[in-house]
Amino acid sequence: DTEVTQTPKHLVMGMTNKKSLKCEQHMGHRAMYWYKQKAKKPPELMFVYSYEKLSINESVPSRFSPECPNSSLLNLHLHALQPEDSALYLCASSYQGSPQETQYFGPGTRLLVL
Amino acid sequence: GQSLEQPSEVTAVEGAIVQINCTYQTSGFYGLSWYQQHDGGAPTFLSYNALDGLEETGRFSSFLSRSDSYGYLLLQELQMKDSASYFCAVTLTGTASKLTFGTGTRLQVTL
Numbered sequence: 585d586t587e588v589t590q591t592p593k594h595l596v597m598g599m600t601n602k603k604s605l606k607c608e609q610h611m612g613h614r615a616m617y618w619y620k621q622k623a624k625k626p627p628e629l630m631f632v633y634s635y636e637k638l639s640i641n642e643s644v645p646s647r648f649s650p651e652c653p654n655s656s657l658l659n660l661h662l663h664a665l666q667p668e669d670s671a672l673y674l675c676a677s678s679y680q681g682s683p684q685e686t687q688y689f690g691p692g693t694r695l696l697v698l
Numbered sequence: 699g700q701s702l703e704q705p706s707e708v709t710a711v712e713g714a715i716v717q718i719n720c721t722y723q724t725s726g727f728y729g730l731s732w733y734q735q736h737d738g739g740a741p742t743f744l745s746y747n748a749l750d751g752l753e754e755t756g757r758f759s760s761f762l763s764r765s766d767s768y769g770y771l772l773l774q775e776l777q778m779k780d781s782a783s784y785f786c787a788v789t790l791t792g793t794a795s796k797l798t799f800g801t802g803t804r805l806q807v808t809l
Contacts, residue, residue, distance in 0.1 A: 683795055
């Protein structure tokens with residue numbers, strides 16, 4: 585099983601809402617990632633978890649709050665977002681988080697902030 | 699800063715060969731990866747060059763020349779399903795597992 589799943593597929597939220605994005609993998613990977621991708625642009629790294637500990641935070645605003653409850657799950661909690669946060673949010677995983685590893689991406693959650 | 703530049707769009711005919719270039723300005727990296735992303739889909743790993751030279755995986759080949767700060771993805775026997783966006787990507791030295799993507803190339807395969 586080389587699949588990373590993400591829910592929901594689509595999400596529309598207001599600027600005062602609180603919502604969460606979920607990501608799951610059952611490949612035994614110990615590194616998980618959140619990326620943000622705007623239309624016609626490359627993915628941009630937001631957070632990296634390695635062995636369930638936050639190892640990289642790319643200066644992401646605090647209205648985005650990641651959580652890694654266990655080695656298979658990764659959440660992204662959203663609160664008080666802005667319209668410019670509308671984007672495709674991609675989750676990925678890799679074996680241990682070493683530089684040469686392949687990252688496996690989920691299909692993403694398409695977020696629209698009104 | 700670090701940058702990986704790609705042509706924004708490439709068009710090619712079904713059955714043809716196409717080369718997508720990636721030129722970079724970066725101080726050091728572990729290797730060059732290539733990802734494919736169909737519209738509305740997930741980026742999918744295609745190829746990785748840790749060392750200079752050519753790597754071949756079926757219809758896809760990838761090349762890296764560190765001395766020329768240049769790499770490319772070669773797609774042979776193009777099929778309609780190859781229409782997608784293609785990204786080169788590197789993990790910069792000292793950044794653990796942070797993957798930095800190139801600007802992306804949209805490939806359109808026509809009949």
